[in-house]
Amino acid sequence: MELKLWLSFLMLHVIPDVQSANTQWIIDVPSRIPAVQGSCVVIPCSYAYPKPRSKTILNSWRGFWKRGNKIVSTNLRKWKLTEEFKKRTQLLGNLGARNCTMLLDGVRSTDVGPFHFRIEIPQYKSFSFVEKTVSIDVIRKPDPPSMSVEVADKVKVSCSVFHSCPTNLPTFSWSRSGVVTRRSKKLNKWKWETKSTLTFVPIYPDSKKTLNCTVKYRGGKKAEGSITLQI
Ligand SMILES: *[C@@H]1O[C@H](CO)[C@@H](O)[C@H](O)[C@H]1NC(C)=O
Ligand SMILES: *[C@@H]1O[C@H](CO)[C@@H](O)[C@H](O)[C@H]1NC(C)=O
Numbered sequence: 001m002e003l004k005l006w007l008s009f010l011m012l013h014v015i016p017d018v019q020s021a022n023t024q025w026i027i028d029v030p031s032r033i034p035a036v037q038g039s040c041v042v043i044p045c046s047y048a049y050p051k052p053r054s055k056t057i058l059n060s061w062r063g064f065w066k067r068g069n070k071i072v073s074t075n076l077r078k079w080k081l082t083e084e085f086k087k088r089t090q091l092l093g094n095l096g097a098r099n100c101t102m103l104l105d106g107v108r109s110t111d112v113g114p115f116h117f118r119i120e121i122p123q124y125k126s127f128s129f130v131e132k133t134v135s136i137d138v139i140r141k142p143d144p145p146s147m148s149v150e151v152a153d154k155v156k157v158s159c160s161v162f163h164s165c166p167t168n169l170p171t172f173s174w175s176r177s178g179v180v181t182r183r184s185k186k187l188n189k190w191k192w193e194t195k196s197t198l199t200f201v202p203i204y205p206d207s208k209k210t211l212n213c214t215v216k217y218r219g220g221k222k223a224e225g226s227i228t229l230q231i
Pocket of ligand 1: 101
C-alpha cells in the first residue's frame with residue numbers, strides 16, 4: 001500500500017475507535033447498591049469527558065451528586081446543602097482525576113435515589129449524567145451472618161457479612177470467649193466482606209454448645225447468627 005493510502009486507512013479504521021473514548025461523556029457507576037439503614041454506602045464512580053480541542057488548561061472541577069433537581073453532595077465547600085443531606089454526604093473522589101466517588105452516611109429509608117452525577121468544568125463544559133443513575137436498596141433488617149466452623153486442636157468459628165460501608169466496618173461480638181480477629185476484603189467496586197474469627201481451645205462444656213455471633217452495623221442495626229459445635 002502507498003503511504004498515503006495506508007494513512008487514510010488508518011484514519012478511517014483505527015483513529016475513530018481511539019477517538020470515541022475521547023469524544024464522549026462517560027460515567028462508570030453501579031446501577032444499584034444495597035446498604036443497611038443507618039449505615040453508610042460508598043458509591044464508586046469514575047467519569048471521562050471529551051478531550052478539549054483547545055489547549056486550555058483545566059484546573060477547576062465542580063461536582064454535584066443529585067436526586068432530580070436536589071443537590072445531595074458537592075465538592076464546593078461553601079455550598080449549603082438542604083437539611084436532608086447536610087453532614088451526611090461527602091464527595092470522596094478527586095474530580096480532577098475523574099473520580100466522582102461519593103459517601104452517603106446515616107442511610108435513611110428515603111435514600112433510594114435515583115442519584116446522578118453532574119460535572120461542571122468552568123474552562124470547558126458541563127454535563128449531567130442523567131442516563132446512568134444509582135439507586136440504593138435500603139436494608140431495614142439485615143440478614144443473619146454466615147457462619148462456619150473448623151475443628152482441629154483449636155476450634156475456629158467464623159462469622160461474616162457483606163456490606164457497602166468500608167469507612168465504618170461492622171463490629172462483632174461472640175457469646176463465648178476466645179481470641180477474636182477481624183478481616184475485611186473488597187469483593188467488587190462496592191461490595192465488601194467483613195469476617196470475624198473466634199479461636200479457642202475446646203473444653204468439655206463446649207460439646208454441642210451453640211455459639212452466637214452478633215454483628216452490629218454502623219448506625220446500630222444488628223443481626224445475629226448461631227452455630228452448634230459438633231464436638
Ligand atoms: C476513587 O476515590 C476513592 C475515594 O478516595 C478511592 O477509594 C478509589 O480507589 C478511587 N478510584 C479510583 C478508580 O481511583
Ligand atoms: C444464642 O442465641 C439463641 C437464639 O438464637 C438464644 O436462645 C441463646 O440464649 C443465645 N445464647 C447466648 C449465650 O447468648
